Amino acid sequence: MALVDGGDLVVKAIKREGVDVIFTLCGGHVQAIYDACLDENVRVIDVRHEQAAGHAAEGWSRATRRCGVAVVTAGPGVTDAVTALANAWHNKSPMLVIGGRSPLNRFEMGALQEMDQLDLVRPITKWARCVYETKRIPEYIATAFRHAMTGRRGPVFLEIPSDVLFQKVEESEVYFPERYRPEGRRYPDPEVVKQAAALLARAERPMVMAGSQIYWDEAHEELRRLIELLDAPVYLNAMGRGCIRQDHPLFFSRTRRTAFAQCDVALVIGTPFDFRLAYGRRFGPEAKIVQIDSDPVELGRNRDVDVALESDAKAALQALIAELEGRSYRHSDWVRALREEEDKIRAQREEWENSDRVPIHPLRLCREIARFVDENTIVVGDGGDIVSLASQVLPINQPGQWYDPGPFGTLGVGTGFCMALSCVYPNKRILMVNGDGTFGLNGFEFDTFVRFGMPVVSVVGNDRQWGQITVGQKLMYGKDRVIASLLGDNARYDLVVEALGGHGEFVTEPQQIRPALERAFASGKPACVNVILDQEPPGLRGGYEFM
Helix, strand or coil: CCEEEHHHHHHHHHHCCCCCEEEECCCHHHHHHHHHHHHHCCEEEECCCHHHHHHHHHHHHHHHCCCEEEEECCCHHHHHCHHHHHHHHHHCCCEEEEEEECCHHHCCCCCCCCCCHHHHHHHHCCEEEECCCHHHHHHHHHHHHHHHHCCCCCEEEEEEEHHHHHCEEEHHHCCCCCCCCCCCCCCCCHHHHHHHHHHHHHCCCEEEEECHHHHHCCCHHHHHHHHHHHCCCEEECHHHCCCCCCCCCCECCCCHHHHHHHCCEEEEECCCCCHHHHHHCCCCCCCEEEEEECCHHHCCCCCCCCEEEECCHHHHHHHHHHHHCCCCCCCHHHHHHHHHHHHHHHHHHHHHHCCCCCCECHHHHHHHHHCCCCCCEEEEEECCHHHHHHHHHCCCCCCCCEECCCCCCCCCCHHHHHHHHHHHCCCCEEEEEEEHHHHHHHHHHHHHHHHCCCCCEEEEEECCECHHHHHHHHHHHCHHHCCCCECCCCCCHHHHHHHCCCEEEEECCHHHHHHHHHHHHHCCCCEEEEEEECCCCCCCCCCCCCC
């Protein structure tokens, strides 16, 4: 017989889901949870801003394919975490945010940090509730995980009033759910699979567009088998990057628009028809579309599709392979034409990747960074144009090797993602590609890296501007009308990191890049390599392509 408080029940419940770390910024409303973490050997990573705690929880979810946990205090602690919740919502990333709340016995009396938090977060969560009884905390935690991890994955929110959290109860009287959510895969309708296979079998110019669901459903091996069976080019985005090696003869990255416009059958897997695919309008009007998604709401959104499969990606690809194998599909002319165009684009960019221009061309920086990305390196992109270019140049050859903000376009995610990755993969190198604007959002999390011994290396592409905005302003209004998008010429982000206890490098010439990166990785400390880039690099347009 033992008395436990609500904090003990929270931590015992999250441990049952395999959660071994929480991300937080300390607050009095939730401190009982921290104390319980000491007893249960759950690591506590305390950050400098709750937004970073939320991003770290999403990063942990992505890295483990489970549900990460952030704990934030009431009121401003919750509001600070809203951006992270919204980002996870758009990424369909499972994440549990536990928020403190003013005590029930002081509700609507003007207690410290009292507010209606549930109505605030409901539009950007799958499920949001308040716990009113201490004994029911494990039940609510289990329900939260069930909502986060089933169907359309996504973030959930659970608030626990401080008097409920701190109250002690008899542990033997508490019910801990054990088998409370389904396991296994969702398989598609066999008849619909036959329809999809028939379209793909008749294709003369097939293509595959694969996104984050390939990663979440661990379907990379099935994706490789399918493209080889169909002899079809594949394009990847978001967490799909790395699910096919870049040296695979059917991997393509620079000819997506051509393939979309000229294909006669497109297989789209776990990639919504949002702005990244021009709402489906990039496909030719006569193209047949087969779409696979675990979220039925995405099927046929913005673009009519010929066959829609609501399914786990791995299950759907297994079913398609079984239906298609045994026959020969060859599209050599189609693949060769795309490869020739890819090679032409690559050759055009080599001039800038090898450029000795000063200020440094961003493609030269990306080429130098690429030399440091090996099989043991995870890359986190957090920025605008520099991250877009890095995604095209860096060798990403493994599932889960690339992290970017996702379709919500949230800047400032990188430091949170990096601290999560450092917890999950302490023996891997974590490389963050930053824009200089982005660094200003959550750059003080380098203090967190220092305190917890996380040797993250950040390369800041410093063009002294919010580059994607200035490009658009110049095109729309003229060069003399640029406003609210320029940054300081003397921002020494490297010195900020040094002042926080890390390692800093300042680079102004191309020949300095490689030695600076070598010293940064060798330092064994969190490091910032601050690289001054050309504000108007030749050969690149930049900016938002969808404007």
